[in-house]
Amino acid sequence: MDGGGGPTDRVRVELGARSYDILIGAGVIDRAGTLVGPLLRRDRVLVVTDETVARLWGGRFEAALAAADIAAETITVPAGEVTKSFAWLERLCAACLDRGLERGDLIVALGGGVVGDLAGFAAAILLRGVRFVQVPTTLLAQVDSGVGGKTAIDMPQGKNLVGAFHQPSLVIADTATLDTLPPRQLRAGYAEVVKYGLIRDRDLFAWLETGGPALLGGDAAARGRAIGESCRAKAAIVAADEREAGERALLNLGHTFGHAFEAAHGYGDRLLHGEAIAVGMVLAFALSVRLGLCPADDAARMRAHLAAAGLPVELSAIAGADWTADRLIALMQADKKVAGGRLTFVLARGIGDAVVMGEVDTAAVRDLLDDALRR
Numbered sequence: 001m002d003g004g005g006g007p008t009d010r011v012r013v014e015l016g017a018r019s020y021d022i023l024i025g026a027g028v029i030d031r032a033g034t035l036v037g038p039l040l041r042r043d044r045v046l047v048v049t050d051e052t053v054a055r056l057w058g059g060r061f062e063a064a065l066a067a068a069d070i071a072a073e074t075i076t077v078p079a080g081e082v083t084k085s086f087a088w089l090e091r092l093c094a095a096c097l098d099r100g101l102e103r104g105d106l107i108v109a110l111g112g113g114v115v116g117d118l119a120g121f122a123a124a125i126l127l128r129g130v131r132f133v134q135v136p137t138t139l140l141a142q143v144d145s146g147v148g149g150k151t152a153i154d155m156p157q158g159k160n161l162v163g164a165f166h167q168p169s170l171v172i173a174d175t176a177t178l179d180t181l182p183p184r185q186l187r188a189g190y191a192e193v194v195k196y197g198l199i200r201d202r203d204l205f206a207w208l209e210t211g212g213p214a215l216l217g218g219d220a221a222a223r224g225r226a227i228g229e230s231c232r233a234k235a236a237i238v239a240a241d242e243r244e245a246g247e248r249a250l251l252n253l254g255h256t257f258g259h260a261f262e263a264a265h266g267y268g269d270r271l272l273h274g275e276a277i278a279v280g281m282v283l284a285f286a287l288s289v290r291l292g293l294c295p296a297d298d299a300a301r302m303r304a305h306l307a308a309a310g311l312p313v314e315l316s317a318i319a320g321a322d323w324t325a326d327r328l329i330a331l332m333q334a335d336k337k338v339a340g341g342r343l344t345f346v347l348a349r350g351i352g353d354a355v356v357m358g359e360v361d362t363a364a365v366r367d368l369l370d371d372a373l374r375r
């Protein structure tokens, strides 16, 4: 199949009656009207976006809808993680209701993971649930947050602590939107691409060692391949374990650490989600080596690759002056991944072989964090 600007890849997320497609390609948002049209019960959609994406891509997206005679009412929220809050959720819900949202209507989330998580959660709870379409415009959202149906807002106690599983009806991932993404944001999204290699695909990781620089440099073929492979990996895991009863937890590699780092910084641009996850994955591999699970060479190799991609790999490089191991552990205890008061970590037996561990000794985690904060 060909899109506006080139070939379109189609990945299916198999979830029975709630199955949906992820369409990936350069220029695919120009076909948004014909893609979204069949899902509509009346010729209008509510588009939720942020100020930056509205300026860069909002007009083109609305034009694509208009070409199919679909009216768009656009609701714009501020850019950045602070928007994933109760206050903005309430404002967004009110704005949708003020615009006469009906049960059969469709909400479109046009933007990065913040817009996707916020608008997706609003869609999950408005009128007890309306359908929504993800149009992810960051690398992170195209390979991770735009797919799989996790929606949430953050709380002062921790990341994503209030939310719902609510699958989109369609995902439209236009790889050309990444042309305007700042390099730091591109690198942050790249951390989640590397994650798929680290979890269960050593060959993908090996390809990223050579293909990663091209992807980060804007090479369209490398980008398309990485996004397609990431979506296939995520679609398979979500299809097997939608509600995270088991293997979906593997997608949280680096996240027990990373979410604590984000909470400790109070959410914002100082530390991006993908940067927190990069350091978190390095620590998860370091812990795996200390626990005798993982060869030290694999930990060194994944660390070197993340560093070469320009991502932070040292905890001391991202830490606030007042961070201590105990404070970070307390934040980890508030995370969703705690069961029976015990911390759950995704560890690794090597690159491409991640494993969920529910019985990790807190003393080992404290020692690791103490050492990492001192470096």
Ligand code: NAD
Binding pocket: 050, 051, 052, 053, 056, 079, 080, 081, 084, 111, 112, 113, 114, 115, 117, 137, 138, 139, 140, 141, 144, 145, 146, 147, 148, 149, 150, 151, 152, 159, 160, 177, 178, 179, 180, 181, 182, 185, 188, 189, 273, 274
């Ligand atoms: P983001 O949504 O904040 O986007 C990053 C920045 O890039 C924002 O300033 C945004 O305005 C800007 N931007 C977006 N698209 C752009 C474009 N094409 N050109 C220029 N600028 C653009 O952040 P993100 O990294 O996309 O997402 C991070 C969020 O995703 C976090 O809240 C994280 O918790 C969440 N997340 C959710 C899941 C999930 O499964 N639901 C998975 C991973 C991450």
Ligand code: GLY
Binding pocket: 144, 145, 147, 148, 150, 248, 251, 252
């Ligand atoms: N990003 C983790 C998940 O979707 O499960």
